[in-house]
Amino acid sequence: MADYRGIAVFCEIKGDKLLPIAAEGLGAGRRLADALGQDLSAIVVGSNIAGVAPQAIMYGASKVYAVDDPLLKYYQADAYVNVMEKVVKQIMPAVIIMGQTDIGRDLAPRLAFRLGTAVTMDCVDLAIDPESKRLLQTKPVYGGNAHAVFTTDTNPQMVTIRTKAMVATVPDSLRKGEVVNIPAGLQAADIRTKVINRVLEEVAGIKIEDAQVVVSGGRGIGGTEGFKQLEELAKLLKGAVGASRPPCDNGWMPDTVQVGLTGKIIAPELYIAIAISGSSQHMSGCSGSKTIVAINKDKEANIFRYARFGVVGDWKKVLPAFTAKIKEMLAS
Amino acid sequence: MNIIVCVKQVIDPEAPPSSFKIDAANNKAEMKGAPPVLDPYGEYAVEASLKIKEAKGGKVTVLSLGSGLMREVVKKPLAMGADALVLLEDEAFTAGDSWSTAGALAAAVKKIGQYDLILCGREASDTNAGQTGPAIAEVLGVPCVTLARKIEIADGKAKIERVTSGGYDIVEVPLPAVVTVSNEIGEPRYPTIKGIMAAKKIEPVVWKPADIGIDTSKIGAAGRRLKISRLFQPIHEGKCELAAGETPEELAANLALKLREAKAF
Ligand SMILES: Cc1cc2nc3c(=O)[nH]c(=O)nc-3n(C[C@H](O)[C@H](O)[C@H](O)COP(=O)(O)OP(=O)(O)OC[C@H]3O[C@@H](n4cnc5c(N)ncnc54)[C@H](O)[C@@H]3O)c2cc1C
Ligand SMILES: Nc1ncnc2c1ncn2[C@@H]1O[C@H](COP(=O)(O)O)[C@@H](O)[C@H]1O
Numbered sequence: 001m002a003d004y005r006g007i008a009v010f011c012e013i014k015g016d017k018l019l020p021i022a023a024e025g026l027g028a029g030r031r032l033a034d035a036l037g038q039d040l041s042a043i044v045v046g047s048n049i050a051g052v053a054p055q056a057i058m059y060g061a062s063k064v065y066a067v068d069d070p071l072l073k074y075y076q077a078d079a080y081v082n083v084m085e086k087v088v089k090q091i092m093p094a095v096i097i098m099g100q101t102d103i104g105r106d107l108a109p110r111l112a113f114r115l116g117t118a119v120t121m122d123c124v125d126l127a128i129d130p131e132s133k134r135l136l137q138t139k140p141v142y143g144g145n146a147h148a149v150f151t152t153d154t155n156p157q158m159v160t161i162r163t164k165a166m167v168a169t170v171p172d173s174l175r176k177g178e179v180v181n182i183p184a185g186l187q188a189a190d191i192r193t194k195v196i197n198r199v200l201e202e203v204a205g206i207k208i209e210d211a212q213v214v215v216s217g218g219r220g221i222g223g224t225e226g227f228k229q230l231e232e233l234a235k236l237l238k239g240a241v242g243a244s245r246p247p248c249d250n251g252w253m254p255d256t257v258q259v260g261l262t263g264k265i266i267a268p269e270l271y272i273a274i275a276i277s278g279s280s281q282h283m284s285g286c287s288g289s290k291t292i293v294a295i296n297k298d299k300e301a302n303i304f305r306y307a308r309f310g311v312v313g314d315w316k317k318v319l320p321a322f323t324a325k326i327k328e329m330l331a332s
Numbered sequence: 333m334n335i336i337v338c339v340k341q342v343i344d345p346e347a348p349p350s351s352f353k354i355d356a357a358n359n360k361a362e363m364k365g366a367p368p369v370l371d372p373y374g375e376y377a378v379e380a381s382l383k384i385k386e387a388k389g390g391k392v393t394v395l396s397l398g399s400g401l402m403r404e405v406v407k408k409p410l411a412m413g414a415d416a417l418v419l420l421e422d423e424a425f426t427a428g429d430s431w432s433t434a435g436a437l438a439a440a441v442k443k444i445g446q447y448d449l450i451l452c453g454r455e456a457s458d459t460n461a462g463q464t465g466p467a468i469a470e471v472l473g474v475p476c477v478t479l480a481r482k483i484e485i486a487d488g489k490a491k492i493e494r495v496t497s498g499g500y501d502i503v504e505v506p507l508p509a510v511v512t513v514s515n516e517i518g519e520p521r522y523p524t525i526k527g528i529m530a531a532k533k534i535e536p537v538v539w540k541p542a543d544i545g546i547d548t549s550k551i552g553a554a555g556r557r558l559k560i561s562r563l564f565q566p567i568h569e570g571k572c573e574l575a576a577g578e579t580p581e582e583l584a585a586n587l588a589l590k591l592r593e594a595k596a597f
Contacts, residue, residue: 078475102496106478109430109463113470118431118557121461136561141460142361143345145352149562192475193505196491201499213597237597245515255481255516256498261460262515264497270596280349287568291596293587294572302349305570309590311583312574321584329592 004155006039007032008093009061010084012103013044016051018059021099023168025161026059028126029097030169032135035128038094041065043087045080047073057177060169064177065091069184071191074198075103078191081110083184088115090182093156095135097126100160108160119158120150124165135159143261144280144287163209163265164288201256206240208257213239213270216259216286219246220275220297220315227252230274233323236330242266244282260285274315278303295319333390333485335381336441337414337451338464339374341398341405345457346372352565359563361458370408373453377513378409379520380483381451388485391415393444397436399426403536410531411523417536418444424541424548430459432555434467439544441472449490450510454479465512475509481516 007029011022026042033040041063042056053064067083084107088096096111098104100122112119124147125138135157137150151157208214215234217227227241234241243253245260259266261281267288274295276282283306286292294307295315304310311318347366354361381392394409397420410417420436428436441447450472452465462478469476481500482493485507494501495514505511523531541548548554575586591597 077477102479105462106466109461109466110470110476112463113431113434113467118429119463120558121463139460140566141563142343142352142458143460144566145349146354146361146563146565148359148560150558151561152557152559154557193477193503193509195501195503197502198496199493199499199502249515249519255495262454270591278349279346280352281345291591291594293591293596295587299574304572304574305568307572309587309594309596310572310574311587313580313583317580318584318587321581322588325585325588326597329588 004092004094006041006091006093007036007095007097008041008043008088008091010096010098010104011042011044011052011056012099012101013046013049013052016049018052018055019099020168021101021161021163022056023059023171024164024166025097025099026056026061027168028161028166029095030060032095032126032128036094036133039063041091041093043084045072045083053179057175058171058173060175062177064179065182066179067182067184069186071186071188072184074195076191076195077106077110077193079186080107081114082186082190084111085114086185087182088156096156096158098158098160100162104160108158112158115156117154117156117158118152119160121160122162123159124162126159126161126166140284142280144284164267201254203254203257206238208240208242208259209264209266211240212268213237213272214242214259214266214268214286215239215272215274216242216244216276217247217274218244218276221247221252224252229319229323233272233319233326236323236326237270239268239270244276244279273303273307274319276303277301278306295322333384333388333448334446335384335390335392335449335451336395336444336447337374337377337381337392337409338395338437339378339406339409340371340396340456341368341401342371342456342458344369354563354565356563359560361563368402368405370405371453371456371458373455373457373513373515375408375520376515376517377451377453378412378414380480380513380517382413382521383517384449384483384485385413393418395437395440395444396420397425397433399423406536407531407534408523410534411527412521413527417534419536419538420544421538422540424554425552427553428551429556429558430461430463430467431557432551434464434471435555436541436544436546436551437464438468438471439546440539441468443539443544448507450508452510452512454512454514462512465510469510472510475505476511477503477505477509478512479514480511481514483511
């Protein structure tokens with residue numbers, strides 16, 4: 001056990017840029033590394049990624065392990081699991097941090113079980129137990145109704161972290177670090193699952209994960225027509241339209257705008273929830289918003305336990321008047 | 333096609349959050365007044381299996397691990413159209429983590445023998461882990477695709493649309509494989525009267541740890557790698573300011589005023 005040392009962050013990239021989740025992982029990793037008095041390193045995997053290592057160093061890694069191979073251009077489960085298994089066995093970190101992303105969701109459990117250890121998915125808090133020096137892994141369970149704190153006796157201790165749950169390090173271009181290249185050693189035959197196409201269904205306009213204002217509708221909106229009214233308000237506030245799961249399941253809105261545990265995790269300045277009951281699974285995706293506003297006809301709706309401001313009423317009557325009033329205020 | 337679908341009995345995730353209670357002494361939770369249900373994503377997995385069966389023919393075997401499994405809950409997939417039900421039912425199987433659960437499920441899969449596809453939900457509504465499927469794949473040494481929204485079978489391969497944050501990937505995987513299913517696969521069908529009658533006649537096969545040749549130190553709470561040290565309810569101080577007014581126009585105007593005062597936009 002004593003052989004496993006340091007914190008390693010699997011840093012996701014897009015093109016040759018570190019993604020925000022990687023900076024958040026390095027932020028969390030830095031705090032754990034300091035608590036343990038051990039090193040923080042980054043693992044970057046991809047193709048043509050020489051430009052990434054300096055960024056990881058800027059964000060706090062003192063060592064960067066880079067695996068650069070054409071077979072790693074896009075995420076393929078088998079390729080990435082094999083490569084990560086190799087890297088982890090070489091560097092033997094005490095803790096591995098990944099993001100709860102498209103990749104992390106798929107890669108982390110496979111890797112954990114391959115390595116004979118465990119992983120806690122979607123952590124919102126990480127700390128070192130002062131006595132045992134083991135990692136305390138806090139994650140929402142029961143759809144967010146509860147939080148559980150997990151520990152493991154096996155190594156490495158693995159976690160994925162929820163987007164926007166951890167504070168990123170302030171980048172510092174003067175930080176120094178070392179880059180270690182590790183060959184992938186992959187054979188094309190190792191890759192059993194093959195991605196044969198990637199389809200993007202991005203909606204026009206601002207993405208909900210980037211918007212400062214999100215106007216979201218739920219089952220009570222009743223159809224596509226209703227969402228047009230939400231769009232009008234969103235446009236006025238230079239924001240984006242989101243939804244709870246039922247409107248996406250019903251095809252009123254694209255799946256890519258679903259907010260929640262199994263959708264997007266967002267934290268805008270203003271979140272306006274219209275005809276959304278406020279299930280714990282939905283709130284998992286938006287409870288980090290600065291101000292939550294609810295319009296719901298049921299005064300007992302759970303959403304009012306999270307909202308800062310609200311109206312109890314029928315959105316069909318309230319929303320047009322609300323949009324008109326906002327328009328008037330913005331004009332004056 | 334031989335398809336094995338893993339489903340789990342859980343506390344009702346759609347019950348109002350106010351009925352959610354924690355038994356801190358045992359690190360367990362319950363939904364007061366709401367009976368247990370089939371894990372929703374397991375139900376989506378059942379739906380996926382039935383779509384494949386319709387297209388390709390074959391047999392759907394449902395596999396569930398737990399104790400105190402209510403027959404009306406675990407028989408629901410049969411009423412939806414599945415063919416057989418295997419229960420790993422024993423106190424020793426319970427309170428496991430994804431690892432010990434997957435180990436037992438994989439042992440049962442081996443005993444069932446023939447399989448082309450193993451389907452799981454993308455994540456259970458209680459654990460929110462999303463690990464059991466990938467863990468079964470690792471134990472059995474077969475490939476795994478997560479978050480499926482569409483599954484097509486042809487020439488010993490599955491072509492799968494995998495949900496991503498920006499759309500979906502189209503992934504091809506040789507069979508046998510494990511696939512985890514997301515809600516985008518489509519609403520699970522309702523049991524028909526005929527299905528319910530047929531389900532009544534199907535007796536579940538019940539296996540104990542010894543039946544699948546697995547040591548009790550490897551299953552349930554004893555086989556856990558993740559130790560739970562605390563379970564608690566996060567607190568939300570609900571201090572919502574409701575806008576006042578007699579008419580919708582007044583309500584709306586007052587809400588807008590409050591937001592402006594708070595500089596929320
Ligand atoms: C494992 C798991 C993961 C999940 N992940 C997600 C997720 O990521 N995101 C998500 O959203 N859900 C998720 N769900 C589903 C979640 O449990 C709820 O079913 C869902 O969030 C409910 O959506 P809703 O609030 O729109 O609908 P409902 O709960 O049906 O609420 C509709 C609301 O609209 C109000 N209403 C109706 N008509 C009007 C009107 N005319 N004017 C004003 N108000 C009106 C009603 O009072 C009610 O409060 C998940 C579930 C599980 C089990
Ligand atoms: N006890 C169980 N019995 C059968 N299937 C299970 C069990 N636990 C988990 N699963 C399957 O694995 C999926 C994901 O569970 P989890 O890894 O706990 O999030 C579920 O949706 C089920 O399909």
